Amino acid sequence: MPAAPVALITGITGQDGLYLAELLLGKGYEVHGVIRGQNNPKRDLVSRLLPDVTLHHGDLTDMSSLIRALRESDPDEVYNLGAVSFVAYSWEQAALTTDVTAKGVLNMLEALRLHTGDDPGRVRFYQASSSEMFGQVQESPQHERTLLWPRSPYGVAKVFGHHMTINYRESYGLHASSGILFNHESPRRGPEFVTRKISRAVARIHLGLQSELVLGNLDAERDWGFAGDYVEAMWLMLQQPTGDDFVVATGETRSVRDFVRAAFAHVGVDDWQRHVRQDERFMRPAEVDRLVGDASKAREVLGWKPRVGFDELVRLMVEADVEATRSGW
Ligand code: NDP
Ligand code: GDR
Numbered sequence: 001m002p003a004a005p006v007a008l009i010t011g012i013t014g015q016d017g018l019y020l021a022e023l024l025l026g027k028g029y030e031v032h033g034v035i036r037g038q039n040n041p042k043r044d045l046v047s048r049l050l051p052d053v054t055l056h057h058g059d060l061t062d063m064s065s066l067i068r069a070l071r072e073s074d075p076d077e078v079y080n081l082g083a084v085s086f087v088a089y090s091w092e093q094a095a096l097t098t099d100v101t102a103k104g105v106l107n108m109l110e111a112l113r114l115h116t117g118d119d120p121g122r123v124r125f126y127q128a129s130s131s132e133m134f135g136q137v138q139e140s141p142q143h144e145r146t147l148l149w150p151r152s153p154y155g156v157a158k159v160f161g162h163h164m165t166i167n168y169r170e171s172y173g174l175h176a177s178s179g180i181l182f183n184h185e186s187p188r189r190g191p192e193f194v195t196r197k198i199s200r201a202v203a204r205i206h207l208g209l210q211s212e213l214v215l216g217n218l219d220a221e222r223d224w225g226f227a228g229d230y231v232e233a234m235w236l237m238l239q240q241p242t243g244d245d246f247v248v249a250t251g252e253t254r255s256v257r258d259f260v261r262a263a264f265a266h267v268g269v270d271d272w273q274r275h276v277r278q279d280e281r282f283m284r285p286a287e288v289d290r291l292v293g294d295a296s297k298a299r300e301v302l303g304w305k306p307r308v309g310f311d312e313l314v315r316l317m318v319e320a321d322v323e324a325t326r327s328g329w
Helices: 015-026 043-049 063-073 087-092 094-116 153-172 194-206 227-238 256-266 296-302 310-326
Strands: 006-010 030-035 054-057 077-080 124-130 175-181 213-215 245-248 276-278
Touching: 006 015, 006 063, 015 030, 015 043, 015 227, 030 043, 030 063, 043 054, 054 063, 063 094, 077 094, 077 227, 087 094, 087 153, 094 124, 094 153, 124 153, 124 227, 153 175, 175 227, 194 213, 194 256, 194 310, 213 256, 227 245, 227 296, 245 296, 256 310
Parallel strands: 006 030, 006 077, 030 054, 077 124, 124 175, 175 245, 213 276
Antiparallel strands: none
8 A cells, every 4th residue: 555645734723724734634644734832822723623643843934943844754745834924914023024924935945955855856845825915916817927016024925935936946846836825714714814803703793792893994805715625726736747836716806895794694784884893903004905816727727616605605704603602612
């Protein structure tokens, strides 16, 4: 019997890391994850949800820890999902964002190049690129060749990581792919991101525990999909004969206002405006107004398409938060 393929995931404690690890375990992979910090509070969550995953201490800003994680796990595939990923926060800590989200990619690529030596293609690499790279969009929908004009320190950092991944593919023959993923959400989404902030608040308002939801720009439009669908695209990219870049998106865009309206409607509240207030605090120094992706290449080459649509996504997030709030989780 052939040995199980081995995957190493950075960012395993995040939304995508958890879904990807579940997907790979289900496919018979041996899964390893890089976990940062001393006594990381999310270690228990990973161990509870994914007892079969082996964790290695490491940090994207510390290249020797990445080399060690590679040596210890000896993976066939590396998924680089670790990042400072909250756009709003990236203005407050632009240098840290650059160290982790930009230079961290170089550290990982360089660690991989040293690890693979004479046979650079033997380990396949996935970089978590982002629609945030499009920023001030010049054409719609956005595809793999759309001009990049990032509007946040996070977006700038992701552009660096994206181009560095392409550069390592072209310079050293690494099997490196960059997934340009549009926003994807789930009940595991961090509560700082707008969809989860909304679904949690709607659940609490529905249960009488909160009266108000305070937001920033309600006009921003995003192409929102379900994280469980998107990690499948990551895996599919690494099953191709060569590395490449792919947009992963639903092709539909909705405003933050649409999300709020749909979430309240799900708990039977039509006059949602009564509960929502806007505050400057949540406005960004530079906004990305409207994103919508053209995933035809992913559809044609990878055979990928999203399964969960917008209404279903809102439903499953609100229901999960109502349930979690009720049970005091
Ligand atoms: P999360 O914010 O949920 O997870 C981020 C992960 O990065 C966490 O596991 C975090 O670990 C880890 N991390 C942070 N700093 C470091 C560091 N210095 N060294 C190693 N790991 C670190 O993000 P998502 O799961 O939503 O996203 C996964 C990736 O995809 C990210 O790179 C994100 O930028 C990108 N992306 C996400 C999209 C989305 O809509 N979700 C869309 C496009 C791209 P810890 O728990 O220790 O903080
Ligand atoms: P985004 O996601 O910046 O697109 O980055 P986020 O959910 O934070 O914001 C989406 C839009 O909602 C507007 N908004 C608010 N956002 C937050 N967080 N809180 C609010 O109160 C609020 N009010 C309005 C924002 O201005 C924005 O326009 C996510 C991250 O996962 C990135 O890591 C990833 O790369 C991109 O998606 C694609």
